[in-house]
Amino acid sequence: MLLLRHKLTEVAFRRLKKKVFVQLMAILVMVLFIIRLLFPAVAQRGEAACVPEADGQAQPAAVAASPEAVAASPEPSDDPVPSAVSPQPELRQNPRDHFHPEYPVVPDLDFSFKHRIFSVSSYRDCFPDVQDVHYPAARANGVRPVANRREAETRKSELLYVGNNLYYAIDPAMRSSIPYLIPRASQLLQHIGRRFLDSLAVKQIPLHTIIVTSVLRTEEDVARLRRINGNASEQSCHRFGTTFDISYNRYHTVCPPGEAGRRAVRNDSLKFVLSEVLRDARAEGRCFIKYEVKQGCFHITVR
Ligand SMILES: [Zn+2]
Numbered sequence: 001m002l003l004l005r006h007k008l009t010e011v012a013f014r015r016l017k018k019k020v021f022v023q024l025m026a027i028l029v030m031v032l033f034i035i036r037l038l039f040p041a042v043a044q045r046g047e048a049a050c051v052p053e054a055d056g057q058a059q060p061a062a063v064a065a066s067p068e069a070v071a072a073s074p075e076p077s078d079d080p081v082p083s084a085v086s087p088q089p090e091l092r093q094n095p096r097d098h099f100h101p102e103y104p105v106v107p108d109l110d111f112s113f114k115h116r117i118f119s120v121s122s123y124r125d126c127f128p129d130v131q132d133v134h135y136p137a138a139r140a141n142g143v144r145p146v147a148n149r150r151e152a153e154t155r156k157s158e159l160l161y162v163g164n165n166l167y168y169a170i171d172p173a174m175r176s177s178i179p180y181l182i183p184r185a186s187q188l189l190q191h192i193g194r195r196f197l198d199s200l201a202v203k204q205i206p207l208h209t210i211i212v213t214s215v216l217r218t219e220e221d222v223a224r225l226r227r228i229n230g231n232a233s234e235q236s237c238h239r240f241g242t243t244f245d246i247s248y249n250r251y252h253t254v255c256p257p258g259e260a261g262r263r264a265v266r267n268d269s270l271k272f273v274l275s276e277v278l279r280d281a282r283a284e285g286r287c288f289i290k291y292e293v294k295q296g297c298f299h300i301t302v303r
Pocket residue numbers: 214238243244245298299300
């Protein structure tokens with residue numbers, strides 16, 4: 001009998017402990033909830049601590065998320081860049097929403113009116129610069145031709161390595177040239193890549209980066225090309241580090257990790273936008289441009 005009584009007391013005590021514990025937890029949750037309601041900054045401060053600090057060069061958020069972004073070019077950008085990234089809203093499910101004004105793809109874009117795609121009147125007429133125009137500029141601005149790839153490695157005081165970055169991709173199939181440019185040409189390439197992204201963002205077209213298909217040709221590359229194709233010019237501007245080709249029918253789709261696919265964009269639309277960007281760069285006196293029909297690219301020499 002005594003044992004039974006003892007057992008009953010123990011069970012009652014356990015139940016009481018459980019009840020008290022649940023009540024205490026409920027009170028604690030209520031107190032925390034009230035604190036959060038009264039001082040919302042408490043929760044925000046915790047979240048902000050997870051955002052890494054900007055390292056002086058803020059990048060477009062959707063682009064920064066690209067898995068292809070390997071390394072930024074070492075040269076400074078010629079464009080003003082914002083010095084800090086504002087806290088970003090959550091990634092939205094619909095890719096088009098990434099271009100919502102609140103989403104800081106490029107913070108200073110004006111979304112107050114619809115930006116149309118105009119393209120240019122004629123590719124041939126707008127990008128007519130022939131070899132006779134390109135070559136003197138390449139000779140005047142460029143470096144002494146590079147014998148081969150080994151020598152290119154020793155010429156880094158004159159030439160910059162241009163690898164994949166946020167603003168452009170180097171064609172992985174590029175075999176007849178190596179990704180080196182003089183600093184001014186590298187800056188021009190970055191300028192074009194950045195303007196292209198800005199234009200896509202403001203026109204609410206899913207982001208793509210340009211693909212560079214040809215850069216610096218060494219003397220060995222030129223000789224090999226001449227063996228393959230007798231018409232390949234020995235006077236190629238690509239020997240001086242001033243000249244690069246940008247494809248107009250292939251683009252690299254920028255897709256943040258975890259996002260399933262993007263709205264298909266007709267390459268024509270991307271070509272129209274790219275032609276607007278190039279027309280402006282040429283009009284600003286930054287470069288000479290030839291529309292290459294057979295190679296499917298714009299051949300560009302820095303001025
Ligand atoms: Zn070219």
